Amino acid sequence: MPLIQAGCELHYQVTAPTSFLFHVAAANTPHQVVQHEDVQVEPAKDYDICYLGAEDNRVFRLETIPGVLTLHYQARVVLTPVVESPPHIQETDYPQVPQDVLPYLNPSRYCESDRLAAFAIAEFGHLERGYSRVTAICEWTHGYLTYQSGSTDASTGACDTIILRAGVCRDYAHLAIALCRALCIPARYVSGYALGLQPPDFHGFFEAYLGDHWYLFDATQLVSVEGLVRIGTGRDAADAPFATIIGAATLQKKVVSAQELTREISPQPVANEPAVSTA
Amino acid sequence: MPLIQAGCELHYQVTAPTSFLFHVAAANTPHQVVQHEDVQVEPAKDYDICYLGAEDNRVFRLETIPGVLTLHYQARVVLTPVVESPPHIQETDYPQVPQDVLPYLNPSRYCESDRLAAFAIAEFGHLERGYSRVTAICEWTHGYLTYQSGSTDASTGACDTIILRAGVCRDYAHLAIALCRALCIPARYVSGYALGLQPPDFHGFFEAYLGDHWYLFDATQLVSVEGLVRIGTGRDAADAPFATIIGAATLQKKVVSAQELTREISPQPVANEPAVSTA
């Protein structure tokens, strides 16, 4: 059972009364349990815990006045994923897609799957249905795009990314999600901590619904899916930014870390990874 | 207590095995109760009832083989709305927005509020906060756009609509929703039946969260909000189409109707309408 220590420090300069929603807390699911957690706000300040969206993302909510604001977050997380052998995992026929999964076939702000039906069918329509088709989408996305900080911004969607052929982790995830949905494979965005990510940062990856599980995929192929720690889950990054700020604040410094305490997971992505579900 | 009879007939030619999700059933809420309902599928066929999305939209799900398919739906609905006087309704300050309402501030596929902050502030930032500001958005949208069948398609979003200055009911709603969200007013899409709509059809309108209610608005200003019967609620029309079709089927005929049995509601939009909430 991998035990991962993950966390962040976020330092802001606040210049007007400002509301923050911090989406940095590790999620609790049947297969990802937060054993221990430490949240510190400086200067000391009360915060509320909110549960947002269909997947009840746990979010810290607080109000601040001008000045410096720092959030320290650390968690120790036990991962007990469902692990499967990819060849056994089928796509779910549309009539069997559960009702709570169906909305993840809809297009969303950054995953305009409604425009990409012909594209997805041309690239992936001939492939065998199943887990391997989503792997093929990830490999294609990884080869098609160049990872480039600053190449995109907060309004970039999957269609832009196809044109620009560059992006960061969230763009990779959005493109892969949009292609899955266009093929009628339910898919959703996950933000999180990632073991072995260099340079360390928050990560954006995704899940596809196959068989009767949500399986994790990393379209950037930068890390192993076994070392992903879920923060938020949603339709796309609009549902899981690391911070939502209403007011006026500037991020001065961001430190993100993730390390395994148990040494069971390869810090690099490995060939023939098993399929992993933690939802 | 207005009593409304509403329904539809949808005739399809199906040319391959096809899955349908019909989003045509009137919703049950504390303020909209379906008294009686009749659903007929021809040829006779079983269907499942699904509950989709954050608002548990009630949807009929069925599988068909090639041939003709007809859905008849009729409902008798009692409306017991919360009715308020607009001047008393305030915008909800961000710190007080409830957690289940917060996701309706996020941008969505057809409501790209993330791109419209400067636009919304320039047009509406100087107006008094409250119900009247959303009314102003509706009036502006109504005056800004020309209602024109065929001017837009299923991939048209609010930003396209601003450029084209034309659209149909869903485009009006998407634009108004995007502007509300850009002003930090939670807003969501509602599909439904509409008393007095000419020509009769399904309608697309929206709700804004003000005070502690979701209030109904019709950006097309074609009908009175008192005569709106909710079907589905979601982030935008992606969550509440009248039919989702996976397979191959062509709509041959669509008949939609809505009439009041009690004669309490004006079939035309009226000046100084009260604020109405049925959520």
Add this chain to the structure above:
Amino acid sequence: MPLIQAGCELHYQVTAPTSFLFHVAAANTPHQVVQHEDVQVEPAKDYDICYLGAEDNRVFRLETIPGVLTLHYQARVVLTPVVESPPHIQETDYPQVPQDVLPYLNPSRYCESDRLAAFAIAEFGHLERGYSRVTAICEWTHGYLTYQSGSTDASTGACDTIILRAGVCRDYAHLAIALCRALCIPARYVSGYALGLQPPDFHGFFEAYLGDHWYLFDATQLVSVEGLVRIGTGRDAADAPFATIIGAATLQKKVVSAQELTREISPQPVANEPAVSTA
């Protein structure tokens, strides 16, 4: 010397005083000579001949009143193209691109080459420079897109076409032009008549500047470049529509024809076509 008879009939219903610019006349170039030409307007009406744009497109200009308007155009055209063997044709190094050719490296309305640098380099950057690289762009475009009437409209540009993977001849040409320019190969749009096009219609194709000639290419690969009769030349289809209409008129009927009188050209595209320049 191939001799081609080409022409069209355009029937309009005019409902308000209307100005027409007809871009249907075969061009005169050193390698395409109009031997005989017949222009008839019904009802009989004077028209001016204008020469538009950098390539002096010959255009008929006339004013009409409400009623029926018909234009009959027929030309007999001798083609004496420069014919080269593709392997001998190099790309022109940027410092040697002539000044009158340089503007055809700029992005234009429907050929957003400024956004496609990474795309073009990823797909075609590794290929040997020269005529064969433009052939590769045509083959790629032909394989990438599905020819589909009605899939696009007058505002569709190359970036849209990449997403939608469908289009008509002008979209094929725009995409190929944009990719050429993104690779620093000057390219421009040509409208014309096309021998063997089924169903007969106006055609949209393009020229790339290689060596020291403008060579013809058809990204749709529907016809032989040897049977192309140039009408207009420009940056993209905005410069060479078959008709510009200011007023109110509806096209009722369009008949376009092209036939060879000499039987030297294959009516189908052939393998190992020679490179052809008629500019």
Add this chain to the structure above:
Amino acid sequence: MPLIQAGCELHYQVTAPTSFLFHVAAANTPHQVVQHEDVQVEPAKDYDICYLGAEDNRVFRLETIPGVLTLHYQARVVLTPVVESPPHIQETDYPQVPQDVLPYLNPSRYCESDRLAAFAIAEFGHLERGYSRVTAICEWTHGYLTYQSGSTDASTGACDTIILRAGVCRDYAHLAIALCRALCIPARYVSGYALGLQPPDFHGFFEAYLGDHWYLFDATQLVSVEGLVRIGTGRDAADAPFATIIGAATLQKKVVSAQELTREISPQPVANEPAVSTA
């Protein structure tokens, strides 16, 4: 006769063999005469003079190797504009638009007038036709947008600018041009030096064809049109960047200046400016 001294210094770090086109030379027209001009390249290097596009923009073309490259340009320019009283200037009816002006009604890369017909008519269709309508477009653009460095980039077009409501001088010009064309008023982009511009920089403005002249307009309303010194003229900024670079070079420093030697022109924009044509 105003005499203006204008020029620039451009310092580049070149990291690979690179071709430059410098569009910085003041144009010679019947109403703008370059009396004296000094061009220096460091390290000393030959350059060619090219004449590009429909308006024969005068451009310096040179090839460099890695190292430092500096261009110094200074010109003394006499302006003898045609000056008219705005109320006397009519829009040109479409049938009277000269053939060399007609292409400036076409949409271009950054001026998507084809999408803006309804927008332009809704905002400006009711206004009296003539010079004052173009003034109204400038005033509207000036009020509608916020001048904000960094808000847009090289791929931003008029439709984006309408959504974002922010931009720099080229965006102001593009939006005004697109609106003019959508109203059937020929319009084109002009780059140049501008007396009194703060901070000093190259400027982007535009011309509209009215009566039988191309009149100058500055949609940013930052300077007087009497103090504009034309460099390049084209369909939009794609035709008149201050530098086109094929290779690898980084701009290290840019100094632009313009001053009047005669003191006849107000350095600030003035009310009731005359209409000025220098084309």
